[in-house]
Amino acid sequence: MSEAAFRRHRPSPSAGLELPPEFPEESETDVVVIGAGPNGLIAAAYLTAAGLDVTLLERRYEIGGGLATEEILFPHHYANTHASYHYMVDYMPPIDDFDLTGHGLRYHKPFGQTGAVMGSDYVYLCRAFEDTRDSLARFGLDQADVYGAMGSRFRTIVERILGPATYLPPDAPVDLTEALQRDDVGRDMLDLSEQSALEILDRYELRDSVKATFLYMACQWGLSPAESGMGFMVPLLIDRGMQKAFVHGGSHRLASAFARVILRQGGIILDNAEVVQILTDGERASGVMLEDGRKIHARKAVLSSLDPQTTFLHLLPAEAAPEGLRESARGWNWDKWSLLSVFFATKGKPTWRDNRDNSMIGMPDPFATILGFEGSDDVVRFLDGVERGELPKIAGHFTCESAFDPALSQKEGEHVSFFQMPAPYDFPWEERRDDLVRQVTDLLDTHFGGIPRLGHAGGRGVAEVHRAADAEHGPWLDQARRLQPDPDGQQPPQRRLLVESHAGRGPVPVRRLDVPRRDGHRWARLHRRTDRLRRQRDEVPVRLPRPRTPVPRHVLPRRQGRRPARLTASEMHRGAADGGCHPVTGGCRKTRES
Amino acid sequence: MHSLAHSLARCALANGARIVVNSPVSEVIIVDGEAKGVRVSGDSLLDDKTIWADRGVILNTHVKQIPDLISRDHVNTTFVQRIEDLSLKGGSLFVTNLIVKELPVYKDAPEEFSPDDYPVGMSLHCDTDNVMELMRTIHSFRMHPEHPDEYAGIWYIVHDQHDPTRGRAKKAGAEGHVITVNLQVPAPEYHRDGPDAVNKVKDEIVDNIKTVLRQYAPNMTDDKYIATPTNTPYDSEFRNMAFVGGNWEGARSSQDEWWSNKPLPEMARYRTPIAGLYHCHQTAYPGGLCLIAVPYNLMHILIEDYPEMKKSTPDWWYPSPWHITDEEGGTK
Known part of the structure; x- marks a missing residue:
């Protein structure tokens, strides 16, 4: 028994009473899933639906991983510290498979998706293709046409190949290439793959500001502008980049929804449960050992949702690793750069200074606004610098999250925003932090204004509020913290660098709330009622989601013959009675009934 | 064109409907999550009166007006937000x-x-x-x-x-x-x-x-x-x-609001998050401009929801044989 486990079991000093252990020292389950981030949660949700005993383990005090929504600024101000939006919501099967929408998960796709202040241009991209075309036509009708050609090409590739293929286990590259070569769209995608983001965009006669915006969108998640071989990511990141959807109430609600599904289906979730070793039985993974010495045996499998180095170098004992596995894991390359995030709480919504194109005044604010770049050369220079380990300038994207999702700020009139920019991984963050935060606020100040503090009629910029808050409420600064790779290498390196800054007002009474709630008596009553209903609902016997049975292609009714040019309603109905085919889908009524 | 409205009105009256004009509805009354009637605004013919509905309420208003007619306590916040976010551009x-x-x-x-x-x-x-x-x-x-x-x-x-x-x-x-x-x-x-x-x-x-x-x-x-x-x-x-925003088209017509991209999937079959409340307007379709077909299609849904209507269907109406009910489609 480890020391920690021993401490847990020491007799109570008052009564000499032995407390029962919270969780047994040794337990057995079908599958152990390590890591309760989105991957671990979704895997556990499917496995419990399949009727298996599943134990899901999370090192942190809270599940969710990258789906974190936390009060890192002040109480009542929630920030999505990692994923603030999702690209592939329209494709992702688990959302429908577990009927998460039916259980209160709400995604919202804002009208304005990406804005960019590029030199003197203001580029504005929307959720709807047509609105984006309209917006780009401000720079000339040719720009709308060029974008139309590019956008529909990208969309075809995404809709036909990349979207559906995201939810298929990968095939061998040779097989994939062969399959893609059989199809026009596939060949087009192979062609794109061999080009770099810059080459792809250079083929279109886009205005430089528009090109720079697309280049940043394509590269902001780690692609190098001149890197070839990954060109297929360009259509994906640009097309889906205009379909950003956020979870109302914070990204963590997606994690919570999956957690509810797992629990309802009989799974177990343990937080504060760090796995220190994967146990093996011969060549088979047979369970895990936790930091406090507990062992959880797995009858069927151990599933790790951690990175390969942590899994195979740190958790799997060297003697248990098959030959060559450790070497392969060592060969895993980490990105050299990640994202620097600065979070803000402000009084009032950051509003644009009049530096935007006149014809855009009054349009809904875009979800993300790219700031600080002059044009496409500037974006390339900047990303090159970041790759070399430098931070050439302050430029990135800004979002006032609570303006789109009011649930993130529970204080009337106060808002939560973040600024994010590509930044090198190895950097003297400790020394440069305050300086960088000041530079970020200065950049925001040049674009946004009119953030009044309570009691002041006049507008004040982000930086002023920030600085004033620092001066008045020094202690808050102590909360600023930073996550970076653990020097002793025991922790999995964080892919995300976090610099949190704090602005706003002084301490307020803290209430621990697990879900964002509104204040006020009426709301409290409503929530009490909701809680009661939720309890009642949870007592209802568990209904597992219907398993999806794939329909073999040959069973589907075939469309018979050519569709007549025009059918009257009575002809249509008569056709149905005779067992004819559907005028649009070609489906056969008889087949469906049988 | 107005003669079409008159002939339809005559049909409705002949079948026993009551038509009251100059009576703007100020609120749909919702009891236990179910639409139970409407309140007519005070400065109208019916002068702040309530009309109770045994079965349900059909809204023939622009989708953007729905949040004004129902209390927001009965729908989730994103529902209202997604309605506000609908593009009327065009x-x-x-x-x-x-x-x-x-x-x-x-x-x-x-x-x-x-x-x-x-x-x-x-x-x-x-x-x-x-x-x-x-x-x-x-x-x-x-x-x-x-x-x-x-x-x-x-x-x-x-x-x-x-x-x-x-x-x-x-x-x-x-x-x-x-x-x-x-x-x-x-x-x-x-x-x-x-x-x-x-x-x-x-x-x-x-x-x-x-x-x-x-x-x-x-x-x-x-x-x-x-x-x-x-x-x-x-x-x-x-x-x-119904001309919200003065837009003749009702709402922006865009592929990004159709099929699986519907901004309001919960209203895809004219139902609303409120039981017994239906939406029967051109904007029940993203992009709007879908006229006259809407009430016809709505009948299919009403017959699913009110089985008693089905008993007399051959007398007054017959459903399209292509219609797939929720039960058949496995969505109910």
Whole structure:
């Protein structure tokens, strides 16, 4: 028994009473899933639906991983510290498979998706293709046409190949290439793959500001502008980049929804449960050992949702690793750069200074606004610098999250925003932090204004509020913290660098709330009622989601013959009675009934 | 066109419906999550009265009006937010009715093409470049066309040519004709200079329309006009309750709001998050402009929800055999 486990079991000093252990020292389950981030949660949700005993383990005090929504600024101000939006919501099967929408998960796709202040241009991209075309036509009708050609090409590739293929286990590259070569769209995608983001965009006669915006969108998640071989990511990141959807109430609600599904289906979730070793039985993974010495045996499998180095170098004992596995894991390359995030709480919504194109005044604010770049050369220079380990300038994207999702700020009139920019991984963050935060606020100040503090009629910029808050409420600064790779290498390196800054007002009474709630008596009553209903609902016997049975292609009714040019309603109905085919889908009524 | 409304109204009355006009609904009453009736606004015929509904309430209002009619406590926040986020962008129409002493005679029209034979709809001043530039002015710069040269694709209908029952417009004892001219302008809430920007230059736009018309029909001098009653999109919004944002199209028509991209999937089959409350308006379809088909399609859904209606269906209506019920589709 480890020391920690021993401490847990020491007799109570008052009564000499032995407390029962919270969780047994040794337990057995079908599958152990390590890591309760989105991957671990979704895997556990499917496995419990399949009727298996599943134990899901999370090192942190809270599940969710990258789906974190936390009060890192002040109480009542929630920030999505990692994923603030999702690209592939329209494709992702688990959302429908577990009927998460039916259980209160709400995604919202804002009208304005990406804005960019590029030199003197203001580029504005929307959720709807047509609105984006309209917006780009401000720079000339040719720009709308060029974008139309590019956008529909990208969309075809995404809709036909990349979207559906995201939810298929990968095939061998040779097989994939062969399959893609059989199809026009596939060949087009192979062609794109061999080009770099810059080459792809250079083929279109886009205005430089528009090109720079697309280049940043394509590269902001780690692609190098001149890197070839990954060109297929360009259509994906640009097309889906205009379909950003956020979870109302914070990204963590997606994690919570999956957690509810797992629990309802009989799974177990343990937080504060760090796995220190994967146990093996011969060549088979047979369970895990936790930091406090507990062992959880797995009858069927151990599933790790951690990175390969942590899994195979740190958790799997060297003697248990098959030959060559450790070497392969060592060969895993980490990105050299990640994202620097600065979070803000402000009084009032950051509003644009009049530096935007006149014809855009009054349009809904875009979800993300790219700031600080002059044009496409500037974006390339900047990303090159970041790759070399430098931070050439302050430029990135800004979002006032609570303006789109009011649930993130529970204080009337106060808002939560973040600024994010590509930044090198190895950097003297400790020394440069305050300086960088000041530079970020200065950049925001040049674009946004009119953030009044309570009691002041006049507008004040982000930086002023920030600085004033620092001066008045020094202690808050102590909360600023930073996550970076653990020097002793025991922790999995964080892919995300976090610099949190704090602005706003002084301490307020803290209430621990697990879900964002509104204040006020009426709301409290409503929530009490909701809680009661939720309890009642949870007592209802568990209904597992219907398993999806794939329909073999040959069973589907075939469309018979050519569709007549025009059918009257009575002809249509008569056709149905005779067992004819559907005028649009070609489906056969008889087949469906049988 | 209004005769269609009259004949439908007569049908409804004959079947026992009651029609009450001048009674704007201020609220849908919801009891235990179910629509149970409506409250009529205080300054109307029914004077703050409540009409209770045993079965349900069908809203024939613009989708954007739903949050105003139901208490927000009954729907989740994103529902309201997604409705507010719906794009109404898209053109709207500036309509002017030119009451004229004589019909235009086009100088370039072939001789056999007499004023009596002019087609119902006609576009003037219209080539591809002109139209594209006009669309750019409206959709990209969010402005109305300012110069007569930009008035591409003016579309007009000579009513009394084709429908003698409408009678002749008469004013000051003179026989007249009515020409309706439609000009594309931005929908008011997307106008760069505010919703009433077009209203402010109403007369100017009518003058420009006359100028364009005169370029093609030199006989249309100023003395030929008896009156020019005009409706801007903003005016239309006030005169027609369902014209939210003064947008003729109801909502922006876009593939990003269709199929699986529906912004309001919970309303895909005319149902709403409130039990017994149905939405039967052109904007029940993203993009709007889906007229008359909506109530027909809605009947399929009502029969699913109210089985007692089904008993008598062969007498009054039969469902489309292509309709897949929720039960058959496995969605219920």
